[in-house]
Amino acid sequence: MAAITRRRLLDSVLGAGFVSTLAAIVYPVWRYLIPPVSGEPSAQSVVAGQAGQVKPNSGSIFKFGSKPGLLVRTADGELKAFSAVCTHLDCTVQFKSDTSQIWCACHNGMYDLQGNVVSGPPPRPLERLVVNQRGDEIVVSRS
Amino acid sequence: MPILDWIDQRLDLADLRRFTAEKSVPVHAQKIWYYLGGVTLFLFAVQVASGILLLLYYRPSASEAYESVQFIVTQVEFGWLVRNVHSWSANLLILAAFAHLFSVYFLKSYRKPRELTWVSGALLLFLMLGFGFSGYLLPWNELAFFATKVGTGIAGAVPVIGPGLMRFLRGGEDVTGATLSRFYALHVAILPAATTALVVLHLLFVQRQGMSVPIKEADRLRAGGRARHMPFFPDYVLRDVLVWYVALAMLAGLAAFYPWELGRKADPFAAVPAGIRPEWYFLAAFHTLKILPSHVLGMEGEQLGVLAFGLAAILLVAVPFLDRRASRDEPSRAFTALGLAALVYLIAFTIIGYLAS
């Protein structure tokens, strides 16, 4: 009697073990198959903002991979995007709405709205990025 | 069971039932080695499954491969686990394949009538090494890039066909995105197709001929000894599954204690990092080539080394046809000694090669 009960116990332990190890495999695979929220490796293009929220003569910083990007809407309404990494010493630039120029606070580098250097120490223009609109989304990608 | 009855009524499982009831496995002192073939097959199945999962997100181009692996590992839920399992299981698979080969060799299971089983098995080992070499490049990180550069460079040392072979492998003169495309095709299509064919053959042979027994046991049976058997279902299967679970435990432990790193993205214009070396299963060969003098017997040392490996591979495949004594069920101590020497050389040079870098 005891032997049969022990055998049944062993069988149920074995069964439970199989099922739980199977679950421990199936559950991660199931979660893996569900596409992640971020969609795809975003090295090349990024949603930088909503078209309705970017006012004329304003700029904002967005994340482009692991580096900052600058999205600018000129006074005429045109959208432009640049890498916000200053070409001098890698500080993050910003948009100055009073002079409609791009400014680096570290050493007073100034860029115009083409990304070209106007004054200060930066040796090269800002890297320009390509801007497209998809519905209300502003999509910025590398040129 | 109701489900089996349902199928039986449509497909007539009588033969299958007889097969499961009758199939048995010989029992003797060396039967533990029988499990190595099964565990190799199990690990290969793990590779196929985890590989297919990785395929869902991986991108085989030089500009996206690294980022896609990074994506799998950071963004996809349990992506890190799938990738770790795939990387570690690859190593365990090759270890199991070598162990299986050596156990079959020392037990001389390759003797008549099982020569073709051995040939298909040896070819399968080469295919596994090909899987390892091609798969290693796919994450496109620094280590992989330079290991491939060095490895395909060695292929270029083969006399006569070397440079052509190297260009074929690399898809050009240098390791580039073209190499990645090629290795990807090899890894997910060409090698799997070849492996499937050979595995089916290999298993068919084993199924048709049954398990080989060591020469001593065969002699004992011929002398009238009683054959001892174990039913395949459920006895052998339970033990097989046990071994598979042990392999699974090893995988889980390795993934927990030694998670695979992402590395840095490959930069084709960077200098080769110091101490670059291939994965452990190529280390013995790599170290041998390193210590060969630059010129031997009028040939470049590397060329001689590569030729020697080629010769060794051919001899390996031809073992059943060379070992006449074993085919007559006679002890062939020379082959045993040769096998031991090879094993010692491989283990020693792998360790030395690891320490040297």
Place this chain on the structure above:
Amino acid sequence: MKGSLWPVVLAVAVAGGAVALPALAAAQSRTDQCVTCHASLPESRLAAPVRAFSGDVHQERSFVCVDCHGGDPTSPDRAQAHSTGRGYRGKPAGPQVIATCARCHSDATFMHKFAPSQRVDQAIEYATSVHGKRQAAGDTRVATCVSCHGAHGVRQVRDPRSPAYATNVAGTCGACHSSPDHMKGYTRADGSAIPTTQRAEYERSVHHSALVTQNDMSAPTCNDCHGNHGAAPPGVGSLTTVCGTCHAVFQAKFASSVHGQIFEKACIECHGNHAVTEPSDSLLGTSKASICASCHEDKDDPGFVGATRMRGAVDRLVNEINASSALIDRVRNAGMEVGDQDLALNEARSKLVLARTEVHAFDPEALDKVVSEGTGILGGVNRAGAEALDELAYRRRGLFVSLALILLVVTALGLKIRNLDRMR
């Protein structure tokens, strides 16, 4: 007399021809004779100008030898070609060089035909320069137009082959200013000899490497600080403004700082004038290598205290950035997503750049503020890094649980097999 007019016509034709033909011939060979003769002369000093002139910017605009030298270009006879009666001026020397060039280059109406946007005040500037003043006093060894621009192979300044092209300027100035023989006898206002080490010092500087190695055309060379035509050393009071043309932020901070009120030589006190090397944090503080220590030696000196404090603040930020960076590298290598942390590290590095700028205000309080902004950002990075490491530990624990389950099954299987064997 009555008869044919032919003799008259013939006479007129001959007379006309006698006048017209030489003129035609002269027009055809207007430039030929100077070039023809000089090109065949054995002395290289007389023949070289002809070769050089073929690449000259003036030659491209159809100017010829006589436009600067005067004389008769039509005559192959030396005496006639070189006759002062025909306006021959010979090789200009000293003030004549200036006059020769300025005849065209200071004439706005004339220059408008060839280079409308080019300046026409070079001669006036030159007169204000040290070179110009000494020349007016009779010195023949100072630089004139041709010393820097060449005489016969003149090229535009934006042509890389011109001695006045940005990367060539140091060599051109250095041709005289680095030669001890040439500079012998020249002294500064205070009587000390003018050094000849400037070029060598400049070539060690960060400005030189920016210009020559990194092709940054905005980097300064001799003329950017000293002027080109009005060349003179910057006056002592104007040093900050000269450096400040590019380094504006530093000028502003320095001007309002305590050192700005004291140091005559401003930027040059600490950074040098020609050998401006890459600055490092070791310049700050009170160690032997630092500059602060050259004045602030006394431990009780508030300057000493301030310098120590400021160096400590910068070092703290540097070390924290390195530590956070290493942490994030470890986490990234282990396969965790760290894009936001990379951005934050970028911000922290910007704060370091700002901190090193703030040093020039020599105000430890202000510097601490910038540094604490940086360390604040790093606090966030470190927290995120720690969370990532926690996640890794959590995964490891999860795998342990799976491992335990697997081993449970292994044990149960082992027992089952043993039972099965016993039954058989």
